[in-house]
Amino acid sequence: xxxxxxxxxxxxxxxxxxxxxxxxxxxxxxxxxxxxxxxxxxxxxxxxxxxxxxxxxxxxxxxxxxxxxxxxxxxxxxxxxxxxxxxxxxxxxxxxxxxxxxxxxxxxxxxxxxxxxxxxxxxxxxxxxxxxxxxxxxxxxxxxxxxxxxxxxxxxxxxxxxxxxxxxxxxxxxxxxxxxxxxxxxxxxxxxxxxxxxxxxxxxxxxxxxxxxxxxxxxxxxxxxxxxxxxxxxxxxxxxxxxxxxxxxxxx
Numbered sequence: 001x002x003x004x005x006x007x008x009x010x011x012x013x014x015x016x017x018x019x020x021x022x023x024x025x026x027x028x029x030x031x032x033x034x035x036x037x038x039x040x041x042x043x044x045x046x047x048x049x050x051x052x053x054x055x056x057x058x059x060x061x062x063x064x065x066x067x068x069x070x071x072x073x074x075x076x077x078x079x080x081x082x083x084x085x086x087x088x089x090x091x092x093x094x095x096x097x098x099x100x101x102x103x104x105x106x107x108x109x110x111x112x113x114x115x116x117x118x119x120x121x122x123x124x125x126x127x128x129x130x131x132x133x134x135x136x137x138x139x140x141x142x143x144x145x146x147x148x149x150x151x152x153x154x155x156x157x158x159x160x161x162x163x164x165x166x167x168x169x170x171x172x173x174x175x176x177x178x179x180x181x182x183x184x185x186x187x188x189x190x191x192x193x194x195x196x197x198x199x200x201x202x203x204x205x206x207x208x209x210x211x212x213x214x215x216x217x218x219x220x221x222x223x224x225x226x227x228x229x230x231x232x233x234x235x236x237x238x239x240x241x242x243x244x245x246x247x248x249x250x251x252x
Contacts, residue, residue, distance in 0.1 A: 003028060007110065009103060010090030011040040014057060016047075026070055029060035033068055041086055052166040053107045059086040097148050100176050106143050106169035112210070112237065116146045119235055123156055123206055126233045130205065133158030137204040137225050139191035140164060140211045143172040151177070161204060161225070163187040163194065192221035202227050209236025216251050 006015035013032055017025050029042040040063055046056035062074045062085040074082055088104040094113050101108045127134055133155050138147050141162040150157050162177075164170050167188045180186055185200060191211075194200050204225050209215045215238040226232045240248045 006032070007045075008036075008039075009088075009101060009108075009110075010092050011038060012043060012088060012090055013039050013041075014043045014045045014055070014103065016045045026060055030068065030070060033061045033063060039063065043088070048107065052169075054105065054166075055103045055107075057088060057104045062086060094145055095149060097145075097152055099143060099145055099148060100172055101143050102168070102172060106164075106166055106172055108143055108145065113145075115237065116149050119146055119208065120149055120153060120156075122233055122235050123150060124153070126206060126231060127156060129231050134206055135159035135204040135227075136206045136208070137161040137200075137222075138163070138208040138210070139194060139222055139225075140209070141173060142166075142169045142210070144176045146208055146210065147173070148176055159183065159203070161185040161187070161194075161200060163189055163191060165190055192218055195221055195224040200225055204232075205230075206233045206235070209234060212237045212239040216248060219252075 001018045001021045003015050003017045006013050013036060015028070015032065017028060025044055029044065033039050033042045041059055042061045043057040043059050046058060048054060049056050059074070060071050062069050064074070064085060074085060077085070089100070089102040091098050091100050093099075094110065095117050123134055123136070134157060136150060136157055136159070138161065141147055141164050144162065147160065147162050161184070162173060163185070164173070165188065170186065170188050174180065174186065187194070201224050205227060207222055207226055209219060209222065211218055215236050226234070238248065
């Protein structure tokens with residue numbers, strides 16, 4: 001039952017623990033930070049919560065000037081120092097790209113990193129067909145991991161829609177992108193309502209659907225964003241029970 005599953009984000013570690021051994025969660029956190037010499041703070045992950053799927057993170061151990069402090073000790077520190085040590089705002093690397101994230105404010109998962117790399121290949125294939133930069137829509141962009149990978153490629157992206165319902169995610173996205181060219185749509189909206197904006201309808205060559213639990217139900221509302229002339233690409237992910245795959249394919 002020892003919690004081997006953990007995620008490293010910059011200088012923080014996030015882990016989950018089974019209820020059968022959660023009475024030892026503090027000892028586990030101390031062991032993990034002792035083992036990971038460059039880690040600033042260890043957090044217990046209580047899972048994602050709410051409409052924005054934000055992680056509920058509990059700081060359990062920190063490192064201050066080389067000394068490891070358990071929760072009972074760092075709780076006694078002045079607020080400014082404590083907040084700095086337990087901050088979840090970090091910069092991470094994904095496929096060579098630096099991405100500013102904050103898992104306690106905006107959802108980010110490293111598990112789709114290889115899929116995002118494959119998205120670049122799909123985009124390049126489409127660009128070769130069209131012989132021009134692409135118009136790309138990412139209606140569930142989060143802090144921008146897919147967008148940033150695409151923007152890294154020279155002359156691949158001409159027009160961009162980057163939207164998320166979580167305003168904190170869009171704030172981080174804007175920091176990650178930097179200067180936004182005129183004409184790009186950076187929004188904080190329910191993705192299913194984007195089709196109601198006539199400026200966005202039939203505008204994009206490529207649509208990214210990173211909403212694995214609701215892709216099939218949201219797809220009809222997002223298809224109107226795609227151009228109706230020439231080839232287009234929809235690239236997304238879906239979590240489906242094995243027994244329901246055939247039904248899912250029929251719906252698709």
